[in-house]
Amino acid sequence: MVQIKTANVSFNENGAPFSQEFDDIYFDSNQGCSQSVQVFIEANNIPQVWHEHSEDTFVIVETGFGTGLNFLLTLDRFIKFKQQTDSPLKLQFISTEKFPLSKNDLTSALALWPEYAEYSNELLKQYELHEQQQTFLFADSAVTLTILFSDSTKALASIEVPKQGIVDCFYLDGFSPVKNPEMWNKGLFLQLARIAKTNATLATFTVAGIVRRGLEEVGFKVSKLDHDKAEVENSESRAEKSQSLIATYVGLRKGKPLTGFKVREKVESSKHATIIGGGLASACAAFALAKKGIKVTLLCQDEHLAQGASSNAIGAIYPLLHQNKDPISDFYQQGFERSMALYQELLGLGYNFSHGFNGLIEVSYKDALVKRQTVFAQKQAWPENLIQAISAKQVNAISGVEVNHPGLYMPRAGWVCPPELVNAIIQAAIDTGKVKVKNKRTLLAVKALKNDRWLITTQKGQKQEQKQVQNLIICTGADSLKIDALNDMPLSIVRGQVSQMKTNAKINNLKTVLCHKGYLTPENNNVHCIGATFDKDDSDLSSRSIDDSYNIEMLERCLGDIGQWTSEDVKASKARLRCCTPDHLPIVGRIPNIDLHKQYYAHLSKDKNWHYQQVAPLKNGLYVLTGLGARGLCSAPLLADILAAEICNDDYPVDEEMLFNLSPNRFIIRDLIKSKS
Numbered sequence: 001m002v003q004i005k006t007a008n009v010s011f012n013e014n015g016a017p018f019s020q021e022f023d024d025i026y027f028d029s030n031q032g033c034s035q036s037v038q039v040f041i042e043a044n045n046i047p048q049v050w051h052e053h054s055e056d057t058f059v060i061v062e063t064g065f066g067t068g069l070n071f072l073l074t075l076d077r078f079i080k081f082k083q084q085t086d087s088p089l090k091l092q093f094i095s096t097e098k099f100p101l102s103k104n105d106l107t108s109a110l111a112l113w114p115e116y117a118e119y120s121n122e123l124l125k126q127y128e129l130h131e132q133q134q135t136f137l138f139a140d141s142a143v144t145l146t147i148l149f150s151d152s153t154k155a156l157a158s159i160e161v162p163k164q165g166i167v168d169c170f171y172l173d174g175f176s177p178v179k180n181p182e183m184w185n186k187g188l189f190l191q192l193a194r195i196a197k198t199n200a201t202l203a204t205f206t207v208a209g210i211v212r213r214g215l216e217e218v219g220f221k222v223s224k225l226d227h228d229k230a231e232v233e234n235s236e237s238r239a240e241k242s243q244s245l246i247a248t249y250v251g252l253r254k255g256k257p258l259t260g261f262k263v264r265e266k267v268e269s270s271k272h273a274t275i276i277g278g279g280l281a282s283a284c285a286a287f288a289l290a291k292k293g294i295k296v297t298l299l300c301q302d303e304h305l306a307q308g309a310s311s312n313a314i315g316a317i318y319p320l321l322h323q324n325k326d327p328i329s330d331f332y333q334q335g336f337e338r339s340m341a342l343y344q345e346l347l348g349l350g351y352n353f354s355h356g357f358n359g360l361i362e363v364s365y366k367d368a369l370v371k372r373q374t375v376f377a378q379k380q381a382w383p384e385n386l387i388q389a390i391s392a393k394q395v396n397a398i399s400g401v402e403v404n405h406p407g408l409y410m411p412r413a414g415w416v417c418p419p420e421l422v423n424a425i426i427q428a429a430i431d432t433g434k435v436k437v438k439n440k441r442t443l444l445a446v447k448a449l450k451n452d453r454w455l456i457t458t459q460k461g462q463k464q465e466q467k468q469v470q471n472l473i474i475c476t477g478a479d480s481l482k483i484d485a486l487n488d489m490p491l492s493i494v495r496g497q498v499s500q501m502k503t504n505a506k507i508n509n510l511k512t513v514l515c516h517k518g519y520l521t522p523e524n525n526n527v528h529c530i531g532a533t534f535d536k537d538d539s540d541l542s543s544r545s546i547d548d549s550y551n552i553e554m555l556e557r558c559l560g561d562i563g564q565w566t567s568e569d570v571k572a573s574k575a576r577l578r579c580c581t582p583d584h585l586p587i588v589g590r591i592p593n594i595d596l597h598k599q600y601y602a603h604l605s606k607d608k609n610w611h612y613q614q615v616a617p618l619k620n621g622l623y624v625l626t627g628l629g630a631r632g633l634c635s636a637p638l639l640a641d642i643l644a645a646e647i648c649n650d651d652y653p654v655d656e657e658m659l660f661n662l663s664p665n666r667f668i669i670r671d672l673i674k675s676k677s
Contacts, residue, residue: 095146095147170196173205261615262659268621293434309632313525363405402562474624478579581627638653
């Protein structure tokens, strides 16, 4: 049996514990638990981050278990998350505590939170101080709490971790650096970095310089979080903490610094943005900005949203994956994970849209594709829960119809109804109180003003309006080619016609999306979608019977008479325009100043490896999110997060190389290297 020294605690008139060792409070009894919610729960984006988590277990590490308040708050939210989503996710909560409260003192402290009595009682039943560490189970073993009764640095050093780290989130708690300087040392920060996964988040109540510098020196990107004082003043339930620190673990950069044209300089902070567009890209951008507290005005040229490429009845969601990992596959894998997390989050919050997440099969309908499937299986570049090779028998069983070919199965992919999805996202954005939508507003002109603002001219009916805006975001899809401000972007349009086919007894049991040279979707509202055509530089939006015939013939050529369809079974068809880029990746970010790029980076035409310190010259306040091609459902949410991070000066959700691969200025840099400019 190990002898563990317990905390020397007294209780004030409100029943709140006070540490005699450190001459400090455990929490502000006047603010209830709101300060813990504000500083640790909300700052780490809990529980939203659980919707986006793709692994089996989410790991939180806390320094300073104290009264267990942070754990109880997290446990409560996790149980509610599980009830709302039926997610299989598990939570592992690891906490350190050098001087734990005795069982009697902990009982007294927890009595302050009767709303969590059920969880408190479960904790107290298991709470003993006989070993150096203790493990507790909650929520039918979905939650594991481990307390390491030791100094934080020493305790964290005892955790064995793989090279990639294990921790998704940190609560850096404990008595303040002034009261407890021994805890806040370089060794602690090194241990945090050692066990952190890349992009692990961290939140702490202290904004002390020693903490900020300590975190930055080991690879955390740190920023201050300003809490809304007006909100605090107007609500007794909110905490009075005006600032705290948040951080993301990015690691220490290896090798030479990033060359200048790949660096996006920080922008002026803002509280408002204007979005041009009415499809999926603009909806995701509006929602991402609203969740960061930005007020958004969305201007849509149509009477209703989702009238462009987002108007198809059914759209497939799946990543573009190559046999080996490469920048394109990496982006679409990350985009797919973010998209599915957002769509599941919306459904969990009660925003409904027609969908089916029962998987997608890329059918190996010819010898070349069978060989490709074999290579996929041999190389195993991707996890099985993302993509796996399956036999013809498995394809038939999983799809529910007689395909009779092997294939590559993506078990978490599927389909949605894009117009319903767009409206669900916009409604969620509006419900934040930050977003307004104005329909029948056509953008006529964009003019730069001297104060880094933009004058936009729009038309509604016979009336023209002008407005000065700080952040202008162009999410106009194929209409991007009509906007003068985007003339330097190498965009192109590709027409695609989708045919809606009446369901029948042979095909109505189809459970998964089937991809061949085109695609076939499961039934929704008694129709299946097949297609689509791929007509370059064709802007005709009228439906063509010859294209419906092409879609039917292509399906038969690849998968046989799987649907027993003729042209008589076409219930409707729709032609829309995709906006594409030369390198098959979308574009997101501020629009470059082309003339300054040519001036600053001219030497690239002689030496493509020349290193520059000069950061990319970009137009302040003018953003673009376009070029999504045929995979907007898989990419728009991640692109919107990147855009929101740039406008808010937050950490980007992708690494520096991926950010440049998506940047609008990548094309002028490549032209300079090729001496085309």
